[in-house]
Amino acid sequence: MVLDDITNLLKKGKKFLVASHKDPDGDAIGSSLALSETLRLYGKEVITFNASPIPVSLSHLSGIETLVDTIDQESKFDALLVLDCGSIERLGEVYPALSKIRPLINIDHHKNNSQFGDLNFVDDKSSSVGEIIYKLMKLADFPINKTIAENIFVSLQSDTGSFRYENTTPDAFHIAGEMMDLGVRPWTISRNTMDLYSLTKLRLLKMTLGTIELYHSGMLGLLTITKETQVKANAEEYDSEGFVDYARLIAGVEIGALVKEKGDNSFKVSLRSNDWVNVSDLARYFGGGGHPRAAAFSRKGRLEDVKMEFVSIAKRFLDDG
Numbered sequence: 539m540v541l542d543d544i545t546n547l548l549k550k551g552k553k554f555l556v557a558s559h560k561d562p563d564g565d566a567i568g569s570s571l572a573l574s575e576t577l578r579l580y581g582k583e584v585i586t587f588n589a590s591p592i593p594v595s596l597s598h599l600s601g602i603e604t605l606v607d608t609i610d611q612e613s614k615f616d617a618l619l620v621l622d623c624g625s626i627e628r629l630g631e632v633y634p635a636l637s638k639i640r641p642l643i644n645i646d647h648h649k650n651n652s653q654f655g656d657l658n659f660v661d662d663k664s665s666s667v668g669e670i671i672y673k674l675m676k677l678a679d680f681p682i683n684k685t686i687a688e689n690i691f692v693s694l695q696s697d698t699g700s701f702r703y704e705n706t707t708p709d710a711f712h713i714a715g716e717m718m719d720l721g722v723r724p725w726t727i728s729r730n731t732m733d734l735y736s737l738t739k740l741r742l743l744k745m746t747l748g749t750i751e752l753y754h755s756g757m758l759g760l761l762t763i764t765k766e767t768q769v770k771a772n773a774e775e776y777d778s779e780g781f782v783d784y785a786r787l788i789a790g791v792e793i794g795a796l797v798k799e800k801g802d803n804s805f806k807v808s809l810r811s812n813d814w815v816n817v818s819d820l821a822r823y824f825g826g827g828g829h830p831r832a833a834a835f836s837r838k839g840r841l842e843d844v845k846m847e848f849v850s851i852a853k854r855f856l857d858d859g
């Protein structure tokens with residue numbers, strides 16, 4: 539079994555690099571910190587990497603101070619562990635350099651994962667990579683302390699939308715309960731992650747909500763954030779994290795979308811759905827990917843063209859329902 543092969547490799551090696559996707563969410567960082575900490579407790583040397591700035595919502599996680607955003611090219615590792623990435627490119631611009639580190643271990647829960655590792659453990663039935671890391675720890679008999687428990691909890695909470703989304707399994711609740719037994723306080727974690735907005739973020743949200751457009755008899759809700767808006771709000775890249783959900787919350791909406799300008803004529807389109815549209819398939823139509831209820835893709839072109847092309851393709855997916 540692959541998970542056994544991975545734990546054997548982890549037990550044998552001395553120094554590891556743990557990396558997760560750019561523009562990280564609670565699962566990317568939570569699972570990275572949990573795995574790194576358990577390996578350190580087990581006597582290993584671990585470097586934990588993420589290419590992007592850490593959002594304020596994740597800045598309170600235990601062990602966040604160990605995270606680095608650059609890697610010394612001379613460093614030698616016994617393995618690279620890539621977490622929560624459907625494809626290796628998700629690591630960010632540094633992926634060609636990082637992926638030279640072998641063996642490359644791919645641990646993920648995206649259904650369409652490209653199996654880019656030398657060892658691949660991809661389980662799309664797991665709510666989060668945090669859940670997979672928990673199972674790996676149990677299998678390997680790796681230690682779990684409060685820091686690890688907090689990070690596992692954050693992974694679960696983040697990818698299940700606080701235990702609300704369709705991917706919320708009995709396992710997710712059982713593991714969360716066990717993490718509470720280890721000292722995790724859900725309210726404290728939630729206050730620091732879910733319920734902590736900067737004034738900047740709230741201002742950006744106000745401007746973003748003003749852009750709402752509905753298409754296809756109100757089944758598609760579309761929000762837009764231009765560079766101009768981001769500059770006006772003095773916002774960071776991560777400040778719009780979670781905004782796409784507001785489009786999904788409107789009664790009658792099936793697909794919620796957020797079109798965000800990343801650079802000159804380049805956009806990221808984030809997607810959420812409620813009941814029947816597989817937005818992972820919709821994102822893949824445009825070269826992106828994700829989960830059935832949460833996905834994203836990038837697109838170049840004029841804003842109006844990007845929007846209208848997306849709106850027209852989205853109709854096919856709505857009609858298929």
Ligand SMILES: [Mn+2]
Nearest residue numbers: 565622667697
């Ligand atoms: Mn995830």
